[in-house]
Amino acid sequence: MTITDTGTGTVSWNPEALAEIVSNDGGRPVLFTNARVMTMDPLIxxxxxxxxxxxxxxxxxxxxSLVTAAQDDDAIVVDCAGMTIVPAVVDTVALAGGRGRRSECVATLTPGNTTDFLVVPDELAADVPSAVTTLISRPERVRALVAAGRPVLWAGTDAPGRVTAPETGVPAVPDLTGSPRLGVWIDRKDFLHQELTADGRYDETRGGRPHAYRGRFWIDGDRIDYLDDLGFWAYGEFKGDELHHAGYVMKQS
Structure with a gap:
């Protein structure tokens, strides 16, 4: 099946639906219909x-039969006849029996989970690994790759307005002057003192030992990433007035 008109460069697989999804502000439901759906959910x-x-x-x-309510809900409908839908993220731990409960199997097409999925022709989806391999080896055969409800690939090409991946390399440290998260953070047992300064540097005192770890940090929303001068990376998260890092829960002094 031809999915792109090489003469005009226009998409020929559900182009109207793509345009509606791209312009959707997230309020309208989107329905991919008439497909084989490999949910990877052990119940479904x-x-x-x-x-x-x-x-x-x-x-x-x-x-x-979800399509029966599409008109009532003003849903954007994508006809997937001859297509298979699989999770875009494969939970290999769940496949190997390493998850004890369904709720732990996060990479499944289960209601309540994140909208990350892949659409490929049936003949390229004997199973989920085969479908995912198509994305890597034959991306031009991919009908759709959707991440968090937004198209990334469509008809084998980049979707309009797709998210751009971060550039590789260590980013520059922004000017953090005035950030409320600067200062000294101390854990509940007074063992770890972590100072965050406006030049994007951190300095840790552990058990009274000064400069135990030092390096650079970046804050993105509630996430903080650390690059230690010794070369390793670490992570933390701001939760309200607390900073959670490597098992420690800290508050500003």
Whole structure:
């Protein structure tokens, strides 16, 4: 099946639906219909002639006959006849039996999970690994790759307005002057003191030992990443007035 008109460069697989999804502000439901859906959920399994319904970044329904409510809900409908939908992220730990509960199997097409999925022709999806391999080895055969409800690839090419991956390399440290998260953070046992300064540097005192670890840091939302002068990376998270890092819970002094 031809998915791109090489003469005009226009997409020929559900182009109207793509335009609607790209312009959608997240409020309208989107329904991928009439597909084989390999959910990888141990309860739901694989279904044929099924639908996948999502609103913004979350899957809200999966199974047959969801299309019957598409008009009522003003859903954007994508016809997936001859296509297979699989999770875009494969939970290999779950596949190997390393998850004890369904709720731990995060990379499944289960209502309530993140809208990350891949659409490929049936003949390229004997199983989930085969479908994912298509994305790596034959991306031009991919009909859609959707991440958190937004198209990344469509008909084998970049979707309009797709998110751009971060550039490789260590980023520059922004001017943090005035940030409320600067200062000294101390854990509950008074063992770890971590100072964050406006020049993007941190300095840790551990058990009274000064300069135990020092390096650079970057704050992105509630996430903080550390690059120690010794060369290793570490991570922390701001939760309200607390900083959680490597098992420590700290508050500003």
């Amino acid at each position: 399994g694989t279904m044929t002639g099924a639908d996948l319904l999502f609103v913004g970044p979350l899957i809200v329904g999966v199974g047959p």
